[in-house]
Amino acid sequence: MALTLENTLNWLHGFDQVIEAKKAYLSQLDTPIGDGDHGNNLARGAAAIEAALEKNKPTDLTAALKTIAMALVSKVGGASGALYGTAFLEMAKTSQKTQALPDLLAAGLAGIQKRGSATTGEKTMVDVWAPVVTAAQAGELDQAVVDQAVQATKEMQATKGRASYVGEKSVGHLDPGAVSSGYLFTELLKTGVDK
Amino acid sequence: MSLGILIVSHVADITVGVQKLISQTAAQVPVTVAGGTDDGGVGTSVDKIQQAVAANKADELLAFYDLGSAKMNLEMAQEFSNKPIYLYDVALIEGAYTAAALLQAGVERSEIEKQLRPLKIK
Numbered sequence: 541m542a543l544t545l546e547n548t549l550n551w552l553h554g555f556d557q558v559i560e561a562k563k564a565y566l567s568q569l570d571t572p573i574g575d576g577d578h579g580n581n582l583a584r585g586a587a588a589i590e591a592a593l594e595k596n597k598p599t600d601l602t603a604a605l606k607t608i609a610m611a612l613v614s615k616v617g618g619a620s621g622a623l624y625g626t627a628f629l630e631m632a633k634t635s636q637k638t639q640a641l642p643d644l645l646a647a648g649l650a651g652i653q654k655r656g657s658a659t660t661g662e663k664t665m666v667d668v669w670a671p672v673v674t675a676a677q678a679g680e681l682d683q684a685v686v687d688q689a690v691q692a693t694k695e696m697q698a699t700k701g702r703a704s705y706v707g708e709k710s711v712g713h714l715d716p717g718a719v720s721s722g723y724l725f726t727e728l729l730k731t732g733v734d735k
Numbered sequence: 736m737s738l739g740i741l742i743v744s745h746v747a748d749i750t751v752g753v754q755k756l757i758s759q760t761a762a763q764v765p766v767t768v769a770g771g772t773d774d775g776g777v778g779t780s781v782d783k784i785q786q787a788v789a790a791n792k793a794d795e796l797l798a799f800y801d802l803g804s805a806k807m808n809l810e811m812a813q814e815f816s817n818k819p820i821y822l823y824d825v826a827l828i829e830g831a832y833t834a835a836a837l838l839q840a841g842v843e844r845s846e847i848e849k850q851l852r853p854l855k856i857k
């Protein structure tokens with residue numbers, strides 16, 4: 541289970557396509573419990589990633605992760621840009637020491653938690669990243685882990701991010717950032733990196 | 736060493752409004768702002784914040800912000816910047832106004848921070 545330049549590029553190309561295809565749905569999820577922009581925010585990021593990878597043509601894993609991070613940081617314009625951006629930035633740093641997937645994902649999660657100071661159970665993307673990291677470390681990461689983690693955010697009450705402002709009313713809705721993180725890990729699994 | 740103020744909001748009009756409000760009482764305090772996304776939408780932008788940091792002629796900045804990503808993007812700009820930036824989890828308008836009025840009166844940072852404490856809301 542290791543990330544390489546090649547599978548990482550495949551991974552992000554897959555993610556960018558899904559985001560473009562699902563942007564209306566993601567923004568719709570963000571409407572009852574947020575400001576309705578998550579899909580559009582990420583679609584800007586996805587387009588920026590594609591443009592940056594095309595322009596800079598990274599030649600190693602660290603450079604690729606860094607290029608992805610900077611595109612997200614500068615173009616998304618919402619909390620998810622800072623959060624995903626920091627995740628990829630931390631993965632880039634860690635990739636100088638190891639390419640092992642569990643270590644890289646753990647570094648990404650640590651970055652998200654450093655930036656947003658959310659823990660599990662607060663109805664954010666952390667509720668997908670955390671179980672995915674745990675499963676990857678145990679060598680048990682599969683699609684079911686991802687899907688269950690995303691679904692579990694439905695019954696949670698948000699205590700971080702925009703959704704926290706609607707309090708109890710956030711219960712019963714999937715968290716948009718959890719759903720987009722679910723797409724990220726679904727695309728990761730499609731690259732066969734876990735095999 | 737001089738102190739200035741940095742305002743970050745999801746909406747450009749909010750930053751301009753806060754700047755207008757505090758400049759009336761603190762005309763000599765350097766205030767720069769970053770509001771909205773790069774394409775003029777609602778959100779926050781690290782690039783805009785970095786530009787506002789660079790444009791501020793003070794050596795150190797006291798930063799005030801509104802919701803969620805404003806703080807996250809401010810912290811990213813803080814990590815990328817050589818200029819010390821201090822973030823306050825206080826009400827945006829009241830906090831920025833308090834700091835500006837005290838800076839204009841020549842009060843130092845530690846004392847300003849004491850007066851900001853009751854305005855903490857996040």
Ligand SMILES: Nc1ncnc2c1ncn2[C@@H]1O[C@H](COP(=O)(O)OP(=O)(O)OP(=O)(O)O)[C@@H](O)[C@H]1O
Nearest residue numbers: 578581618619620656658664665701716717803804
């Ligand atoms: N503090 C946080 N920690 C972890 N994840 C968070 C945090 N705040 C928000 N999120 C995630 O970000 C998602 C929302 O992303 P989006 O792109 O819509 O940004 P936003 O909340 O609209 O940004 P802004 O803060 O500028 O309003 C949420 O669904 C949640 O998963």
Ligand SMILES: [Mg+2]
Nearest residue numbers: 574575577578
């Ligand atoms: Mg949103």
